[in-house]
Amino acid sequence: MKSHFRTIMAWLHTWAGLPCGWLLYLIFLSGSIGYLDTEIDRWMNPHFQIGVHDETADQRAATALARLQERAAGAARWFIVLPTDRNDPLVRILWTPQAEPSGATPRAGSALLDPASGQPLTSQHSLGGQFLYRLHYQLHYLPLPLAYWLVGLCSLAMLVALITGVIVHKKIFVEFFTFRPGKGIRSWLDFHNLLSVSSLPFQLMITYSGLVFFAFTYMPLVVVAHYGLDPAGRDSFASAAFEAGESYPRSGTPHELAPLGPMLRQAEARWGVGRVNGIDIRQPGDADARVLLRPNQDSPLRSTEIMVFDGRNGALLGIRPAVGGVAKAMHDLLLGLHEGLYAGPWLRALYVLSGLAGAGMIASGLILWAEKRRLRVERTSGRAHAGLRLVERLNVGTLLGLPIAIAAYFWANRLLPAGWPPRAAWEGHVLFIVWGLCLLHAAWRPVDRAWREQAWGAALAYAAIPLLNVLTCVRHAPSTWLAGDWVFAGFDLATLAVGLAFAALARRLGRRQPAEGLRA
Amino acid sequence: MSHAFAPGRRAIAWRLAAALLAGYAASNGLAIGLAALLPGGKAEAVLAATMLSFLLYALAVLWAFAARTPGLAWLGLLLLGGLGLLPYLWLDLR
Structure with missing residues (x-):
């Protein structure tokens, strides 16, 4: 019995995927690249000499x-991030002002500290890898709440597509081993199935945990029902769920903060020297101040042990375990798995590849949709309807246009004049302008030509980045390769590999007969 | 995929609305009730139910398209959400 239910699920799989497909492709692509955010930061800010200033945690904390x-006296909370591993190359300070009487959330602030001067970085040379990382959940040019809801809606569609995709496929195990290349639509379907099945656990994890990141934005009503609508209720939930039931009110009596040095030494005795990552100070300058120290994350569990000190005299008040309740542990595990901050180089590479498999899964799904309908149009020698023509062009202009635009973002970093005040913002504008141009090109050229030309464009845009770097940056090949400058050498290798992959795709597209290719 | 299933535009619009709106109501109603029933303290239960609500929402979307008629899709989801709220109304608001 080929059940009616499965037919409906197949329909839902198709139509949940298609409308959200291009935005999901952007989310997966930029999110995958975001796993290399600090490495890209360093490539885009080559003048920063990370790790040459060997200060102790004490000295860094004192500067911060x-x-x-200077910046935030009287704040409700200060937070200092100390460099411990690849995730935080620079000291970062963050602060949250006192709550407003109206109950509105106060505007938090943050700054990175220049390792040379210890002063906040004011002019930004580059948006860096953080721009690509933030693109995957904040998008760009849009108000944040709108962006969060758009990304949330796409994530829900993705979850529905994953569940229906599993239901549709009876022979899910066999499909793991099935790939029949060079057979037109059949190959695209095999490719889609192979990518999806082999990376299914990752795709489910990344989609679901992405929703959990914004759980209380998307699903605020459960908290409201059980804790009430007012901010006090929200705070009491947040305290019970995430702060082990503690809250940090201000006593109103000023008192100087105890020196951090002895606290840091107790923490380093427990976790190891150089592992204190977060210094969380509640109500600094108050008699009831608390200092919470946490180590860097070395497992997929996002929460860590926390040492709580009395901010008045520096006495250790207690050590909060990393795992409290089951639900919070599950929450912290999902978020930790999503962020992958614990991952070393090899696992990080696997994260990038799994994310790219997700992008490939989405891309092949979009291509399949268009290919099937194009074939039907050809069989009946009818005219392609407007919807098909639109999808075909959005496919070229996004599936290839977006990678080209990301390459253009790297080119802009090397070519925009240094010291030009708005240069960092223009790196971002260049990405979107080039994406727009790729969409225009896709709309203007015959579709099969557009595929081939943009594939060659992408090949060139990536493969030439090492050369661009030789011409525009003092840190370039071969000296970086010989010196073991792995961020720069790795960037060269990665862009070269991506360029060659696009060249192989372009050659393949060139050989195809129009009837079975990506499509005329 | 297969083309045996080709609902009309109006039916799709009603089912989509059921999926997004009634599905949201159903998943929230069920999650609110679930939070009243789960063990381990109120905050833990609320956190767990909120996280589970996305799975409930996704399944509600499936139901909205699998139900025999768009009307049944709405009715089923609203009933489910209302039923879901019962443990909350019974235990928490008593």
């Missing part, structure tokens, strides 16, 4: 504390 005192 002085900056926070």
